[in-house]
Amino acid sequence: MERNTLVGADFLLMGFIISGLGFFLADDIPIASFGFALAVIGALILLIVPEPVPQDALKALLKDAVRNVEIILEESGLRNRAYFMRMEDGEVRAFIPLTGPDGKPLAPQVAELDKAPRRFIVNHMGMRGLLVIPPGNEIVKLAKVEKGADLEEALRSTLVEYSDLARGVLAIEENGGNIAKIQITKPQLGSDSPYFNDALGTPVSCLAGCVAAVVKGMPMKIVEERYDPEFIRLTLEGTSAS
């Protein structure tokens, strides 16, 4: 049994006993109400607090994932903005395009990428680049983010409630939902990996990109990011085929 479940059950039981004894035996309302408060707190612990993953362990794992991608990007010399996309099986991938003589990839090409063979090096419909697993793909799955959900609610549920990587999120959508402007308050994880930051954004923004890609169901790109230890201001742009 989880530790929190035990503590919650203890509080609940003790609360009921104190409350019962106070009300029926001692006929003392303050003691009964104190027991009731204890029982409510116990029920809260049972209902709300899950067994926590140590926050430092989560951050360390994410940092390692960021460093791995950083090494690949540094070796490849890639700093172009990545497209976060939800693949057909629900996984999130980040496509970092190569800047070649063909210039920027076109919207229909990017929109078709979810059907491309899932290889590390992509050469599909004239588009070349790297397809990596962004740190945050698994968190998005575990937080049960679904396509078509409310963006702000999905971001808050993932960044604040599930992973506790930020204290608050505000999001507004423009241009029929194609552009999302997001403000993330007090990000708990920064990054000193310049290639990663340029391509996928800082780790918390990268996670926000993953969430947006799943919610919108289309490739999303970070077009602007302003990082400050107190907040992140982020603009994401969707790429639809039409």
Added chain:
Amino acid sequence: MDSRQRFVLVYAAMAMIPFTVFTFLNTTDIGIFVSAYTIEYFALRLIMNPKLRLKVDVLGLILLVLFVYFVALRVASILGVTYL
């Protein structure tokens, strides 16, 4: 400490305020205590918005039922109805 743990801590601290105040005021109606705990619970939930493990807020429902019961008792006593 994550947002859910903070919520429990803040609620535990806030629950002690009406307990202390009403005890000093020699309140003998348990309905007043329960109503205060209920209002605090819903107000804090609205402000801090913690994610629950269950889809249905069982605790909120129980507190609401108790709150309605005690309010009904008080209304009945004001109206002079004694069978509640």
